Amino acid sequence: MIGVELRLMLRRRRVWLCWVLLCALPTLVAILLATTRLAPPPGRGGAFLSAVVSNGQIFPAAALALVIPIFLPITVAIVAGDTVAGEASAGTLRYLLVRPVGRVRLLWAKLISVAAFVLLAVLFVTLVSYVVGVLAFGFGPDASIGGAGAIPSLSGVELTPLDVVGRTAATVGYLALCMLALGAVGLFFSTLTDSPLAATLGVLAFVVASAALQPLDAAAAIEPYLPTSHWLAWIDLYRDPILWTNLREGVLVQLGYVVIAFGAAWANFSTKDVTT
């Protein structure tokens, strides 16, 4: 079942289009920065953007910071919103459940396919932006400690290539978890309706509501538990020493959303009347 869902996901044109568009935005930004050399002034603009012109190897971090607030959540909403509602609207859900496929197993397979989508999305953005960044801005000045390929951390300390690989892998994993939490919410919304568009819009409304509440003083008590509050905590992986406080909280909050949203999807879908 999981293999079938993964193959189905990889065969979908809209999935590939999402990945292409996600990689296109940072590529466009890199081209514009490389041609104009007009990086945002220090402290302004997206994270790492002011530094990429002197070292292209930092560009994956800048690219992730670019796609995280809007573009990545939109693609996750599209894919997750389509998981169950898409089958229902296409009339295939009833036939799928007639086969000896348990509903929980189906939900689990759908969640795994969403997880694969978000992991590949973050990975593609990282790899493509690394290549684009190095082509556009080079490897940066020769490093005295880590040799060629080292990049400066936010704290000024050099990160060796091995360090960079480890921290980037952790970044990819963390962001994939953040997006999986959103995907799980999308999966739940997808069990509530037969319209993939409604489920997608529901996920986007959820993101917008969270982002709107985040800066409010009146919402300070719930701010640490909002899904968007920890999306930028991965930046702490590029400090030296790494600041784990926000990352640890972020992982727990996102896991909480995955468990609760999947539980809600299970509670709703297990006894839902499937007519289409």
Added chain:
Amino acid sequence: MTAARVTRRWVLVAAGTAAVVGAAAITLPASGSDEPAEALRGRVLAGSPPHVGYAESTGRLGLPEIPALERVTALFTGVTQLRAYVAGPDRWRVDELTPAGERDTYRRDGREYLWDFGANQLTTVTGETPVRLPRAADLVPSELAHRLVGLTRADPVTSLEPRRVAGWSAAGFRVTPADPDTTVGRIDVWCDPASGLPLRVEVAARSDDRPLLFTEFLEVALTTPDDRTLTPAVPPGAGSVTAEAADLAGALRQLDAAEPPARLAGRERVPLGSGLPGVGVYGAGVAGFVLVPASRGIADRVIDGAASAGGVTVEVPVGRAARLSTPLLSVVARGGIRRGGVLLAGTVAPEVLEQAVRELPGRRA
């Protein structure tokens, strides 16, 4: 039957959600301490043990942006994320963390080093000045508590209920400044009773009981940071410059400011170790204020922007002046005259600064 199954499943999900939310929200109660408030104050005054921690400071002073001082006003009007590595009073590092980078201050071997990721530059600062602008490192709970408690050591102190801060059971005490002219209503400090390490500080105004400035550790350990962490680094491609703290005196000398009066608004000028031309500190403790010369451009921009920021015009014998006041901090600027621009700021009633600016001699060219 189906309805019952549906209900059972949702009850299970609701119970799971409640368990997850409850686990996140539960905080252990803080245990009390028999230590008297005066003794706790003494421990804080004695200094903090080595520690490493992550803290957040929140300022709600409602200050408008003051030209050329935007970074300073931001410290008192928003949230500042801080990471502190303290080995001792002369060996420490404090990072100001921002979503787009960080600004780190190191102190070791009698020097200060400032690393700014955005500017890609390490600045080595040699020497010291008796007066400087507030900076993020001042907002680390251990530093802020030490500074404020030091300024109010003669004021009455009372005990507060213990509270849990960063997982520690913290004993609290409140200092209530006695000077009627200060805007500071209370300074609350919670510290680890065993080590005396301040964990949370709240400052509230007389006119508003809500804390307008509070800072607390969210995570802290009583460990000594290693030497590597306390050593600033300059990555290849980054700039490295050296500046003398006395350069500030040079910049002030350029303003050709007059000698500050020996007495302003009924307060004596505090003698400063090494002179900063035109700078004067008046009064003691949290009822003091500072007089700083400013270029005509900066003073005029503050005055011009005061009206839109809720400020009021102050009648002065020479030039023009405006006052910006918040419940905790008052600022008065005088401009409109050549070589006579000044800024006065302090945690005193605005009337005190108004009186001071009226007493300042004019300096027409």
